[in-house]
Amino acid sequence: MLPRWILLALIVAPLELGSVSAHAATVQIVMDKLVFAPLETQAKVGDTIEWINKDILAHTATATGGDWNVVIAPNKTEKLVLQKAGSVDYYCKYHPNMKGRIVIAP
Ligand SMILES: [Cu+2]
Known part of the structure; x- marks a missing residue:
């Protein structure tokens, strides 16, 4: 028989993980034939943007305000x-x- 605290940890841990992953989403933006698709993306703070480069050229996703600069190889x-x-x-x-735009809700 397992001690009671281990049983509790086994029950509670997956619930906590589940609530975090339900909150944050992964949003995909495809780079194909020199175009970002979609051109405008809606997301929230904490979400992950996934840039998928389908071209045979390298691209960047560079925020005009300098907040981030992501280089995506072919x-x-x-x-x-x-x-x-x-x-x-x-x-x-x-x-x-x-060019593209991400509208990030708090
Ligand atoms: Cu490019």
């Missing part, structure tokens, strides 16, 4: 956890015509 995926609320315009440093 056929790779990079992740970023959003820390701050606001509407953030971003672009690709290598292809400045590539």
